[in-house]
Amino acid sequence: MSAYLNTRVSIYAERLWRPVDFDALTRAPDDQLADILAERGLSQLAVGYRDSAGDRDPLSLEQRIIAEVLDETRVLLRPLGGDERDFLLYWTERFEVSNVKTLLRGKMTGERPAALLGRLTPMGAFGRLDVQDLVHAEDVAELMRRLEAGPYAGIVRQARRAFEESQDPFILDAALDRGYYEGLARRARPLEVGAGASMRNLMGPMIDRINLVWLLRYRFNYNLPPAQVYYLLVASHYGLSSERLRRLATLDSLEDILAALPDTIRAVLDGVDNIPDAHARMDQAAADAAVKVLRGGAPAIARAFAYLILRERDLRAVRAVLRGRHLGLPVEAILATTRRAPEGAF
Amino acid sequence: MFRAEPLLRIRLLVLASEAADSALQLARFGVFNPAPEVADALPESPADAYREAWLEADSRIGKLIEQCGETGPVGIPDDAVAPSLADLHELNDWLREIWLACLACRDGEDRIEEERRHLDAIEETLSKLERLNVDLAHLLRADSLLAVNIGSLPAGELRRVGDALSMTGYLVSPFDHVGDQVFAVIAGPRARQEEVRGLMSQAGWRELPVPDELRRHPQAARAWLEEERVRLDELSGAECQVLGGLREKFGPRLREARLRLALARPLAEAALTGVRGKGGLAAFSGWIPRRRLDALREMLETRLRGRYLLDAREPEPGTAETVPSLVRYPGWLRPFVPLVKSYGVPRYGEFDPTLPFAFTYLLLFGAMFGDLGHGGVILLISLALVRRFGRVAFIGVAAGAVSMLFGALYGSIFGYEELFEPIWLSPLHEPTRVLTLAVAFGIGFIVLTLLVNARNKFAAGHASEALFDSAGLAGLVFYLGAVGGVLSLTGAVDLALPAAIVAGLGLAVVAVYKWLETRAGWGERTLVSAIETLETGINLFANTLSFMRVAAFSLNHAALALAIFTLAAGLGAAGHWLTLVLGNVVIIVLEGGIVAIQALRLMYYEGFSRFFSGDGVEFAPLRLAREPGKS
Numbered sequence: 001m002s003a004y005l006n007t008r009v010s011i012y013a014e015r016l017w018r019p020v021d022f023d024a025l026t027r028a029p030d031d032q033l034a035d036i037l038a039e040r041g042l043s044q045l046a047v048g049y050r051d052s053a054g055d056r057d058p059l060s061l062e063q064r065i066i067a068e069v070l071d072e073t074r075v076l077l078r079p080l081g082g083d084e085r086d087f088l089l090y091w092t093e094r095f096e097v098s099n100v101k102t103l104l105r106g107k108m109t110g111e112r113p114a115a116l117l118g119r120l121t122p123m124g125a126f127g128r129l130d131v132q133d134l135v136h137a138e139d140v141a142e143l144m145r146r147l148e149a150g151p152y153a154g155i156v157r158q159a160r161r162a163f164e165e166s167q168d169p170f171i172l173d174a175a176l177d178r179g180y181y182e183g184l185a186r187r188a189r190p191l192e193v194g195a196g197a198s199m200r201n202l203m204g205p206m207i208d209r210i211n212l213v214w215l216l217r218y219r220f221n222y223n224l225p226p227a228q229v230y231y232l233l234v235a236s237h238y239g240l241s242s243e244r245l246r247r248l249a250t251l252d253s254l255e256d257i258l259a260a261l262p263d264t265i266r267a268v269l270d271g272v273d274n275i276p277d278a279h280a281r282m283d284q285a286a287a288d289a290a291v292k293v294l295r296g297g298a299p300a301i302a303r304a305f306a307y308l309i310l311r312e313r314d315l316r317a318v319r320a321v322l323r324g325r326h327l328g329l330p331v332e333a334i335l336a337t338t339r340r341a342p343e344g345a346f
Numbered sequence: 347m348f349r350a351e352p353l354l355r356i357r358l359l360v361l362a363s364e365a366a367d368s369a370l371q372l373a374r375f376g377v378f379n380p381a382p383e384v385a386d387a388l389p390e391s392p393a394d395a396y397r398e399a400w401l402e403a404d405s406r407i408g409k410l411i412e413q414c415g416e417t418g419p420v421g422i423p424d425d426a427v428a429p430s431l432a433d434l435h436e437l438n439d440w441l442r443e444i445w446l447a448c449l450a451c452r453d454g455e456d457r458i459e460e461e462r463r464h465l466d467a468i469e470e471t472l473s474k475l476e477r478l479n480v481d482l483a484h485l486l487r488a489d490s491l492l493a494v495n496i497g498s499l500p501a502g503e504l505r506r507v508g509d510a511l512s513m514t515g516y517l518v519s520p521f522d523h524v525g526d527q528v529f530a531v532i533a534g535p536r537a538r539q540e541e542v543r544g545l546m547s548q549a550g551w552r553e554l555p556v557p558d559e560l561r562r563h564p565q566a567a568r569a570w571l572e573e574e575r576v577r578l579d580e581l582s583g584a585e586c587q588v589l590g591g592l593r594e595k596f597g598p599r600l601r602e603a604r605l606r607l608a609l610a611r612p613l614a615e616a617a618l619t620g621v622r623g624k625g626g627l628a629a630f631s632g633w634i635p636r637r638r639l640d641a642l643r644e645m646l647e648t649r650l651r652g653r654y655l656l657d658a659r660e661p662e663p664g665t666a667e668t669v670p671s672l673v674r675y676p677g678w679l680r681p682f683v684p685l686v687k688s689y690g691v692p693r694y695g696e697f698d699p700t701l702p703f704a705f706t707y708l709l710l711f712g713a714m715f716g717d718l719g720h721g722g723v724i725l726l727i728s729l730a731l732v733r734r735f736g737r738v739a740f741i742g743v744a745a746g747a748v749s750m751l752f753g754a755l756y757g758s759i760f761g762y763e764e765l766f767e768p769i770w771l772s773p774l775h776e777p778t779r780v781l782t783l784a785v786a787f788g789i790g791f792i793v794l795t796l797l798v799n800a801r802n803k804f805a806a807g808h809a810s811e812a813l814f815d816s817a818g819l820a821g822l823v824f825y826l827g828a829v830g831g832v833l834s835l836t837g838a839v840d841l842a843l844p845a846a847i848v849a850g851l852g853l854a855v856v857a858v859y860k861w862l863e864t865r866a867g868w869g870e871r872t873l874v875s876a877i878e879t880l881e882t883g884i885n886l887f888a889n890t891l892s893f894m895r896v897a898a899f900s901l902n903h904a905a906l907a908l909a910i911f912t913l914a915a916g917l918g919a920a921g922h923w924l925t926l927v928l929g930n931v932v933i934i935v936l937e938g939g940i941v942a943i944q945a946l947r948l949m950y951y952e953g954f955s956r957f958f959s960g961d962g963v964e965f966a967p968l969r970l971a972r973e974p975g976k977s
Contacts, residue, residue, distance in 0.1 A: 113405075114398040136405035138442070142449055158500065161550030171548055228545040231510040242509070250513060 004079045005300035009307050012072060013294055015041040016307075017314040022338040025321050026331050033322075042318070044068050061322060065315045066095050066121045072311065074125065076304045083190045084301040090187050091308065092126045097180045099129065100152060101173055107140045108169060128152075155179035170222070174214075174232050181210055181234040191301060198298035202305055204238035205289045208265060209282035211240050215248060216257065216275045226250045239265055287313050348701065350671035350694050350962075352636040355662075357383070357629055358646070359655040362392045365621065365628040366428035369393075369613035371649050372630065373968040377638055379670050380968060382620040383631035392628045393617035399434045400614035404607055406441040410600060413448050420604045422970055428609040437603055444596055458582045462575070467498065467524040468554060469571050493536040495546075497553040498527040507549045514538045529554070608971045615968060633670055633965070634658075661694070666806055669694035672965035679704055681737045681744075689950055690960015695805045697798050699958055703949055704744075706791070710945040712748030713784075714899035716773075719760035720934050721749025745942070756900070760930055761907020773897070774904040780897040788893025789829055791953065792886065796822040799957035814859035816882035817956055824852025825886050856882055889952050896948075899941055906933055 017040065028036055030049075037046040044067045073092050077085060099120045106116035113135040120131055128151040137143035144163075147156040159175035185207055191199045211233045218229040226249040233245050239262055240248070251257045258269055258278075268285045272278045290306040298306070317338040324334035356378075360368045372378040429437065499507060501523065508518040516534030523529070532551075534542065613621070622629045634642055639658055646654050661669045671694050675683055682704040692698045715721070725746025732739040753759060757768025763775075773780045800819050803812035814820045827849025834842035860875035910929030914922045954960065 112398070113402055114394075133405070136402060138446060138449060141453065158503075158550060161500070162548045175548065224544065225514070225541040227510040227513045227516075227542060228548060230513060231506060231545050231548060235506065246509065246513060 002079075002300040005076065005304055008076060009294070009300065009303045012041075012076075012307055012311070016310055017317065019338075022317060022321060022335065025318065026325070026334045026338075037318075041072075042068055042315075044071070045318070060119075061319055063121050065319055067124070068315065069308070069312055070095070070124055070126055073308060076308070080301065080304075083187070083194070087184075087187045087191055087301070088304065088308075089126070090184060091305070092123075093128075094180055094184075095121050096123055096127065096129060097152065097155065097176055099123070099131065100147060100156065101176060103131075103134055103137075103143060103147075104140060104172060105169065106135075107137060107143050155183070174218075177214075178232055178234055181207065185234060185236065194299070196299070198293045198296070198302035199305070200238070201289050202286075202293055202302060202309065205282065205286035206309070207234055207236050207238050208240045209279070209286055210234060211236055211245060212261075212265070212282060213275065213279045215245065216254065216278060219249065219257075220254060220275070283313070349696065349698055350673050350692065350965075353633045353661065353669060353672065353694070354636050354639055354658045355381075355631070355660070355669075356634055356639075356642070357631045357657045359627055359629050359657075360650065361653055362623055362626050362628040363430070364650065364653065365393060365623075365630075366396065366430060366610060366613040368628075368630065368646075368650065368654070369616050369621075369968065370428040370609055370970075371645060372616070373612035373970050375634075375638075375642060375645055376969060377672070377967050378630075378632050378634050378642075379672075379965050380616045380619040380621075380630065380632040381668075381670075383622060383629070388622035388624050388627075388629050390623045391617070391621065392623035393613050393621040396431050396434065396610070397614040397617035399431065399438050400607065400610050403434060403438040403441050403603075404611075404614075406438070406445045407600070407603055407607060410441065410445055410448060411604075413452065420601055420608065422605065422608055426605070426609055428613065429606045433606070434610055437606055440599075441603060444600075455582065458578050461578055463525075464552075465571055465574055465578070467522075467527065467529065470522065470524060491536055492533055493539045495532045495551075495553060496529070497532070497551055498524075498529045499546075499549050499551045501526050501528045503549045504528050504530070507545070507551075510545055511542060514541050516542055527552075611971055612968045633672075635672060663807065666694045666696075667961060668963065670963040670965040671696075671698075673698050673700070675700060677737075678740075681740045682707070684738070685741070685946065687964075689954050690958065691962040691964045693806075693959050693962035696802050696959065696962065697805075697957065699798075699954065702794075703953075706953070707945050707949055708744055708748045710896060710948055711745045711941060712752035713896050714945065715749050715903060715938060715941040716752025716756040716900060717758045717760065717903060718750050718753030720930070720938065721746045721751075721753050723930075723934055724749060724938060758904065758907075761904070761910065761933065763904055763907075772904075773900040774908075777897070777901055780900055781894055784893050784895075784897035785890060787896065788890045788952070791893065792825065792889055792956070793822065795953050795956040796825065802957055802959075810859070814855050816856045816860075816878070816885075820852050820855035820859065821882060821886070822852070824849050824856060824882065827852055828883070828886070829890075853879060853883065892948065892952055895944060899937075899944060903933070903937060906937060 021040065025033070025036055034046040034049040037043075037049065044064045045061075048061070048064055070092060073088060077088055080088060102119055103116065106119070116135045117131065120135075123129075129147075130150070134143060134146055137146055140163075144156060144160045147153070148160065150156075155176055156179075158179055159172050162175045163169075163172045185203065188199060188203045192203065214233055215229055218224045218232055219226070224232070230246050230249040233242075233249075235242055236245065244260075244262070248257050248260055251260060254273070254275070258266065258272065261269065265282075265285075268281050269278055272281055287310060290309040293302050293306040294310065320337040321334055324337060358368065358372075504518065504520060511518055511532065511534065514534060515538060516532060518530050518532050520528045520530040532542075532546070616630060620631070622631070643656060646656060671692050673692070679700060682700055685707070686692075686698075686700045686703050712721075723746070725743055728739045728742025728746055731742070755768060755770035757763060757766055757772050759765055763772060771779060796817060796819075799817045800812040800822070803809070803815075803818060812818045816824075827845050827847070830839065830841045830845030831849055833839045834845055857875055857879040860878045861871055864871040864874045866874065907929075910925060910933070914925035914929065917925055
């Protein structure tokens with residue numbers, strides 16, 4: 001089965017975008033957009049740009065991009081079983097955790113069920129939430145109770161307790177995110193033993209990036225106290241260990257934190273003086289690690305995961321291009337965003 | 347019965363203000379299948395708001411019924427009219443109000459229950475504190491430099507909270523564990539208490555409410571706990587009264603609300619597929635059986651008195667895949683419909699295979715599992731299950747009866763082959779004849795499927811496929827020639843040359859057709875057509891041989907029974923009968939199950955896959971809800 005998966009990943013890897021492809025997409029005439037997207041295996045995205053079909057397609061750009069990712073993940077999952085399958089399935093669940101956040105925010109603002117439903121990402125066969133039922137919850141409390149009776153009970157229970165005490169939506173989001181990524185790191189552990197260093201090489205940069213960026217944001221954007229910042233980070237056994245995160249959280253400036261990072265991460269962030277740049281550099285480092293795993297002789301599951309990381313990164317950049325075109329931004333400005341396409345709505 | 351009813355595409359234009367009532371009439375009409383329509387002239391979706399309101403109200407009433415229990419059956423009067431959008435909004439607001447009250451009651455009950463559990467935990471915890479002989483008053487003093495908190499947090503968070511708190515000079519000391527909660531004392535410099543407040547809140551920390559009396563005298567806790575319990579009981583009584591009264595107070599109106607929602611449902615459902623409109627007009631598009639057009643006009647005239655415009659037309663050529671299939675089956679055939687539909691829905695205009703499926707499936711089952719006794723057991727068990735499983739159990743009844751019939755033909759009863767003379771033949775004694783018959787049946791079956799496929803292709807306007815493709819008439823000519831050739835080889839007939847010519851002609855036509863149909867370069871076309879032509883021959887040959895399993899299973903049945911008799915013969919009286927009974931149970935359950943699946947497999951893969959696209963659209967008419975409020 002690993003031969004099948006390896007072959008499938010290799011075929012899919014041909015769809016990854018090169019800088020020249022982004023250039024072509026940015027400069028292409030409107031009537032060629034659909035064809036370019038379809039050629040790169042983005043058939044669902046192409047629908048939105050083909051004649052009048054896009055006018056009738058109720059899905060947003062983000063939703064169509066996620067649908068593409070889910071489609072490919074479904075194919076990659078076919079030969080997998082056990083921990084490997086669990087891990088990739090869990091990887092798709094962050095879209096559903098994102099739906100949980102959308103639902104909660106929607107209920108906080110009293111959004112109409114139909115409008116809220118339209119903003120949720122259709123999960124297709126991956127969906128575990130009864131969204132029709134959830135959007136009709138009267139308020140956050142009822143929604144939380146319903147969520148606690150569902151598949152995300154573990155993540156939501158902790159978030160609810162925190163939210164009930166504080167009524168702060170930020171705390172809710174932070175608790176949900178931490179719950180999700182700790183689950184991901186936990187599921188990656190057996191694969192790191194089985195698939196060796198390659199899996200660790202993928203998970204490490206990702207969790208380190210998440211932790212460092214969260215740390216910087218919580219510390220300097222939200223001005224949270226060090227102990228709370230540390231508590232909100234993902235328990236990690238990668239480059240930024242929990243012990244080091246504890247030390248970093250007590251430092252009082254971005255410069256001090258960057259200076260106290262391990263050498264490898266410090267090298268990546270050399271010259272950085274703001275949080276978005278730190279994010280972009282760490283994201284690039286994670287992508288570089290994924291490219292190495294994908295092109296090397298890593299186990300099939302690690303290659304599949306690397307492909308998905310890169311594919312999503314590509315699609316974020318595609319989204320940036322399409323949005324830039326829609327807004328009529330200059331070509332150079334659009335291309336600049338593709339070089340750093342930060343993680344956003346998905 | 348062999349094909350879907352002819353349908354007409356209709357578009358009904360009505361006043362938007364009468365859309366809900368029109369949808370209700372269409373639902374009462376019972377055979378209107380709404381279908382989307384792209385109409386630039388009607389750019390609005392006038393029923394979307396109605397659907398949205400209905401969905402909300404339906405969700406609320408569902409939750410209320412779940413909370414308050416059934417409110418009794420609701421009949422839908424013939425002259426009832428559908429609520430307007432304003433009515434629906436009003437109803438929805440009322441349901442919201444009631445549901446929020448209900449929710450508050452339930453929340454209150456949940457909170458009280460949680461409080462009770464918490465009090466239990468506190469009692470347990472305080473009894474431990476008593477034994478420690480700690481001066482809580484001193485410990486919890488607000489003017490002390492040391493801030494001390496007693497409370498609980500989720501057990502899984504303890505370590506992380508301890509790590510985080512240590513960054514501010516705080517200590518966490520757990521002293522009890524109840525359920526998934528850990529009771530702990532958190533202590534640290536009061537000057538830094540603000541710093542840890544957010545963290546503790548985030549971690550789900552719950553402060554233990556230590557009463558003043560307790561601070562001075564831990565023993566006073568008992569009295570305080572008792573007071574708290576009495577207070578909670580009183581609160582709970584009050585909450586329960588609200589909940590109990592809900593049903594009595596609002597029961598009749600809830601029943602009425604269920605009725606109104608049932609009446610509103612047709613338009614809400616039609617809106618899903620798209621009710622278009624413009625200005626004060628709303629248009630319903632969809633399908634009805636041609637034979638009901640006059641009845642529809644009559645019904646509309648009675649209800650709308652000329653305030654409508656009905657346009658009906660035949661389905662456009664080449665759109666068969668979007669037209670729903672409505673097939674009427676006699677009652678005795680209906681149990682087999684789900685088995686056919688589990689493969690697919692016949693496309694509009696396509697041959698509906700349910701009737702031949704039912705006969706052939708039963709025939710194959712009986713032929714493979716022919717036993718008077720075993721068939722009788724299956725029949726009786728199925729009859730006993732009719733009430734529980736409904737009409738599906740009739741498949742078992744029919745299969746049992748056919749098994750009995752073949753048992754009589756084979757002379758087999760509970761595996762005994764010698765108790766009575768077979769009316770027809772004994773598979774065990776004439777295996778070659780059984781094999782020959784099975785293959786002959788297979789040939790007949792395949793010929794039939796090829797003919798049906800040719801008919802379907804003609805009906806769909808694909809004449810070239812019907813004539814020249816491997817599953818069309820050319821394939822049939824090849825197959826008949828090949829069968830003649832094989833029969834000549836066995837000496838059954840003397841038609842070798844004409845059979846070879848016929849087979850060669852058929853195959854050549856198929857090859858040429860494949861070559862012409864393949865869109866590729868010359869080399870690839872040659873390769874593809876050669877491989878596909880070869881595949882035609884191999885497939886038909888393999889499919890024919892596949893029917894040998896019918897004979898194999900009939901032999902297997904007798905052989906399995908023989909094995910059980912041999913085993914039983916080697917045992918004492920009790921063991922003998924026990925083995926016979928258990929053996930027969932195994933035969934009925936295991937072999938019966940396998941044969942049922944094999945017969946289905948033969949039908950699906952040797953039959954349906956040849957002529958049945960199964961990608962049709964099921965006719966799904968608007969209907970009134972049978973159980974309003976349970977949608």
